[in-house]
Amino acid sequence: MELTGDLLRGHTDMILLGILSRQDSYGYEINKKIEVVSSGAFVLTEATLYTSFKRLEKKGLVSSYWKSSDTGKRRKYYSITPLGRTTLESLEISWVEAKQIIDAFI
Amino acid sequence: MELTGDLLRGHTDMILLGILSRQDSYGYEINKKIEVVSSGAFVLTEATLYTSFKRLEKKGLVSSYWKSSDTGKRRKYYSITPLGRTTLESLEISWVEAKQIIDAFI
């Protein structure tokens, strides 16, 4: 089963914030993590990922900084901001409610 | 709490099919039902509703017929087709999986 597109639309920001709420990370790593955790079911294209990062940063929900790996390859790390954390909390509340309501109809 | 926009995007079709899987209904009634069941939290604009109906009908998932109420007002009833029922089933399976995956990240 592959989940993509509009089924996950609108949840991307929440998922990224959720991952970043545990620890700072960078695009490529996050994409791999999503693939592993979802057993390949959750497909997030890079375009969607970077668009989401840009949106989150513009809203002040995450901040970013460049850092090099041991091998010298540059990585752009993202960090959740205090505003990002409170936003995540309210997104989670909405999500729980949305689940209940949708389940009530099907 | 108001749920709207992309949080529900992609689920509209499933919700409508879910409602129609119980009994035929028409636009205005469905909109009211959604409002009541969700205690006003789920906001589905009429434009979204009718766009969705059109899409569902085009895909052959629902069919429609005109019928008058006791007062004489015309209503456009929608009925789920066999294809609509099988589609609903697979949408539900995707939905269950999507819930689990999203919850794994937050």
Place this chain on the structure above:
DNA sequence: AAGAGATACCTTGACAGATTAGGTATGTTC
């Protein structure tokens, strides 16, 4: 040393579903 594949970043244009903001018409209630 050359080539393949993984790591790591990014952008542009098109698409599709949702919203805004209208419109029409009839029935009911005060």
Place this chain on the structure above:
DNA sequence: GAACATACCTAATCTGTCAAGGTATCTCTT
């Protein structure tokens, strides 16, 4: 007769996602 509920619909716009590209470095194999 004015307000409100019932009942339908559309056009233009917005927004998130995707397809399809691009650049560059590092590692492993031959």
